[in-house]
Amino acid sequence: MSTTTSRTPEPDGFAEGPVRAARLIQNESTTEIPVHLLFRDEPDQTPVPVETTVVARRYGTGEQPRTRAHGPARPVPGTDPGLTEHPARVLPGAAGVLAGAGGLAGGAVTAWWAGALPALAVRALGLPAQVGAGLGPAQWAAFAGAGALGLVGFGGLARGLTGRAWVLGLFGRYRGTVRRTGLMWVNPLLLRRRVDVRLRHWRGHPMPAADGDGVALRVVTLVVWRVRDTARATLGVEDHEAYLRECVEAALARVPVQPPGGARGGPDAAGEALTRLVAAETAPVGLEVFSVRPVRVEYAPEVAAVMHRRRLAELDARQRASVLGSVVDSVEDTVTRLTLRGLVDLDDYERKVLVKDLTVAFCSGRGETGP
Incomplete structure (x- = not known):
């Protein structure tokens, strides 16, 4: 069976180029789709357009370009820009110490001015004789200012420790995180929450799981993790440690674990699958999970005796x-x-x-x- 191809006459002065086969459907037009939109490893974080036009339409059939409406994207927990960790504004500890010392000095001078400073203290400080003006409105105002300066100076002093961070908030609003170490001055009006940001490990209690055949197991896991975003971990969930435990238990319900003496899979394969699931579940709340490994796998009490007899029978048959x-x-x-x-x-x-x-x-x- 032979096929014929149509040739388009070329204008004068141009050489005839390669001939393209005529389209089988004359009334159809298509639009190219970028390949990177069809094969993507990770979901795009850019906003999804509200409408997307169909790639092809046929002319002469009365068919109009179809559009597909997309609803608003489902919000991911912890993605609020206000809950992203950023450094808080703090001052060196020397500023707080100087302010507190200035408040104390101001109180002593005001007491000398009012004549309330003991004579022994006057001689010790080398001050001239007391004025003895008494406690009037000016003296009370000076006392209040010196006391406020001392309270603000000494009350804002904080000590930063290695591996610990301060999450600061003011009237329910996140104001930043302090990861500095040493003596510093923090606004005393800010609410401080101590967060452990060191690499930590957690050995869980026996949790329910199942193998590839659905046999009930009890698995003890070892989780290595740390707090990566203190704002999300502290404010995104009520208790990030409890959330981590729940995520591990949920992952065990989805991943088959190798039973004792089993030959299929292995602890490494189950550990990798558990690590991927738990890391994906805890990333939105600011936790970074490095590994989730089963350290002890045993049959559930209700099936332990039956599986023990089955195991002995398999060993005897193999022997x-x-x-x-x-x-x-x-x-x-x-x-x-x-x-x-x-x-x-x-x-x-x-x-x-x-x-x-x-x-x-x-x-x-x-x-x-x-x-």
């Missing part, structure tokens, strides 16, 4: 198959050697009898002495 295979190999080797060396000349019936007698003898010997 019998191994013994029978070695006996058959020994009998075959013995009969072959006797025949090749010409020690016996056996017909089919005699060969069968000899094989039977050797098999019984070998099996009896294996049963007495063991494999």
